Amino acid sequence: MTNPSQTPRPAKTPARSSARNDLDRIEATGNPWWAQAPSVAMTCLTVTVIPLKLLALAADTAVSVCFLAVFGSVGLWYIGYIPDQTVAEVLGSVGQRLLGILEGTGLL
Template identity: 90%
Template sequence: MTTNSQTPRPAKTPPRSSARNDLDRIEATGSPWWAQAPSVAMACLTVAVTPFKLLALVADTAVSLCFLAVFGTVGLWYIGYIPDQTVAEVLGSVGQRLLGILEGTGLL
């Protein structure tokens, strides 16, 4: 036969405040909050500088591709894939543009 005897329940502890829970959590880390300030500042700086790093990477890639195109063109001309007449026409038009710019500024 089972009896429904009620066993005494332990007294309820009052709920702990959120501030006390935060304080316990901070004490458990072993370091004060301000010890993390340099790493947080560095993370913020990294986030702020990232767009400039990406812009620098794009500009570096563009310059590298320009050098590759120029040296590739010179190499193809040297090997003979680009005829001398084509090179003379392109360099002549570039020279005319440069002379026009210099005359427009009054340097010549």
């Protein structure tokens, strides 16, 4: 067994100044702070645009549901699940509303 007092100790390195430590840390990053500016700008733009994307997604979903409702109703009427009398009443009321709007604007 070796005596612990006989094992060689590593040589002490001189204390480095704080300024040199900061310089080493900055050099270790590999690029200056302004090199990240395009990435930061793109991230800010993405965060700003997210609400608009969500609004567009909600509007797209609403249009899809309306499309499905209209063509689903036409399909159910064609198959016979919705009687002709009900379709005539609904279309008549829609026609009356459109006629009222046109008369109110003075086009007719």
